[in-house]
Amino acid sequence: MAKSRNNLLGVGGQRKKLSRAEQQGAGTVRDSDRKVAEDKKQELVRKMRERAEAQTATTAEPAAQDAPPAQS
Template sequence: MAKGRNNLLGVGGQRRKLSRADQQGSAPARAADRRASADQKQDLLRKMRERAQGAEAQD
């Protein structure tokens, strides 16, 4: 017989592992950080596109 026969951990699907921050309930702050970084990325992409269009207009 297998050693872990009586150990049925994970049989019904495994739970997602939570970080300490998520366990302590600071998930909303984390989501706000994600939004802020996404906004920064969008702003950077917009600036890069504007510069690329400006370079094309000069040529």
């Protein structure tokens, strides 16, 4: 018997079953955990940027102090 090319039943994965609370818009614990993790990540990125800016500022200051003043 020939293979049916039109029967795509089961292709594309399965959908997650939603609880009654999720259907009504209440998020799951997993969603709130993702939000907390995203907030922590943003805070970490902010701190890293501040440290990088502070390092570049401190390394730029001595170079500016060592250079003789420009005369016009």
